[in-house]
Amino acid sequence: MSETEPNWEWYRSFLQVLETGSLSAAGRALGLTQPTVGRHIESLEAALGLKLFTRSFDGFSPTDAANELRPYAVGLAATTAALRRVASGHGTGVRGTVRVTASEVIGVEVLPPILAALRNEQPELSIELVLSNKVEDLLLREADIAVRMFRPVQEALVAQRVGAIEVGLHAHERYLAQQGVPKSMSELSRHTIIGFDKETAFIRSVQGKVKDFSRSRFAFRADSDLAQLGAIRAGFGVGACQAPLAAKDPRLVRILASEFSFTMDTWVAMHEDLRGSARCAVTFAALASGLKAYIEGGVSQETES
Template identity: 75%
Template sequence: MAESEPNWDWYRSFLQVLETGSLSAAGRRLGLAQPTVGRHIDGLEAALGLKLFTRSSDGFSPTDAACELRSFAAHLAATEAALRRVASGHGSGVRGTVRVTASEVVGVEVLPPILAALHEKHPELTIELVLSNEADDLLRRESDIAVRMFRPVQEVLVAKRIGGIEVGLHAHERYLARYGVPTSMDELSRHSIIGFDQENAFVRSIQEKCRALTRNYFAFRADSHLAQLSAIRAGLGIGFCQTQLAARDQSLVRVLQHEFSLTMDTWIVMHEDLRSSARYAVTFEALAAGLKAYIQGESSFPLQD
């Protein structure tokens, strides 16, 4: 390895080239000129004594060495981002940046009014919202606070159970007017069912309720929960939807309520080292209060004083 140490800008460029496959695309994301990104890659390769990319007319293809370094560079990125968030909050009052992660549907359909009220009360607070159905690592500070549908097991995490979000089968009234309302689970075979493409824990929980609901059963498949929700609203078929969310829209009708129901345990989680910081504590409690109101079917999401 060369004696010169790589700087963080080189690793940032490395990650973006890995994700985009080109210098120009990486430069656009970073706000840098293409030659600058190229110099960063050249400098990192020289400093590490490794070939990280194979150049071709199709772009930059990562070598085996680059693939092995990806996770370490990603950890550096998470640490650097967490450092900036911590630094942003120093000063009096509730101020600075808090990074929140939640599932697609909760992040798009449920959290915005909660976060809007939070920002109105604390205008110097900045929220970064990450939409992901994967569990970000709070121990590595990929996020500060997470809304999760399972109980965390790490002892160093502060976790608060909010309650259970019920999921049922729903369809748009336009679809039901055209194809009828199923009166039993067996009748679902005559309907267009909206479901998942890849198996996951939620799919397996669905199959425990009805073994017939396999991938081949679905007329519309998408791993995005938002895409499934949009398909239900468009009248494409019968799909899985949070009952509290469907209750907001009178055109969405629940079917087979007594035959099919799932409950997703809902938790708010953060690292215990953050609870002494005002901005994390305020955000944590606001999310807890807002989600509890949502679960209880309240029309507004109050903030706790």
């Protein structure tokens, strides 16, 4: 191993080659030339005394050493990005960048008007929104604030419960006019059902509460909640949808409310070290208030049977 301390730029190039599988693609992503990325990789290998990639017929393949280093390089990237966000917030007033993570549906359908109102009040504030159903690690500063559908358990987090979002079965009025309204869960067998593709721990927990809602019965399967919502709106069939969201569209009709209903606890969380950050405190409060208003905004009307 060389005595030379690896440069952060070398790790950036390393991560991009891991992600893209080639020097040229990594260079395009970073705005660097292919030879420059190649030199970064060579320098990092020399500094660490490790072989990080082998050239294959379809690009660069990571070695076992590279795969072991990946999480540490990712941590460096997250820390560097967090450092820049913290630096952006220094100065008078509320300013800088806040990185927020939320699920697809919450991020696309619910947060934009909340964040737009926040921006109007705080014009020097910038938002980075990560749409992901994965659990972003706030302790590693991959995000500043997270909207989560479960109670955060880490002690180093500041968390506020904003309510429980009810989920029910919905269909477009056009579909129900054509196919009729199911009067019981058993009648769903003759209807087109929209649902998930891959089973997760959360889905298994929901299935324990709601009977007769299994993958084998779905005519439309997608792991993207947005794709399922799009199919419901298009009149494809019957699917699960957040009740407050469906209530905003009078064409979406709730069915079998007494037989199919579950709630998702909703929390806003951030690292306790950010409590004194004006940019994060203001954003945290706006998200908590806006999500509470969304949850309490109403329940979609159930069709008469």
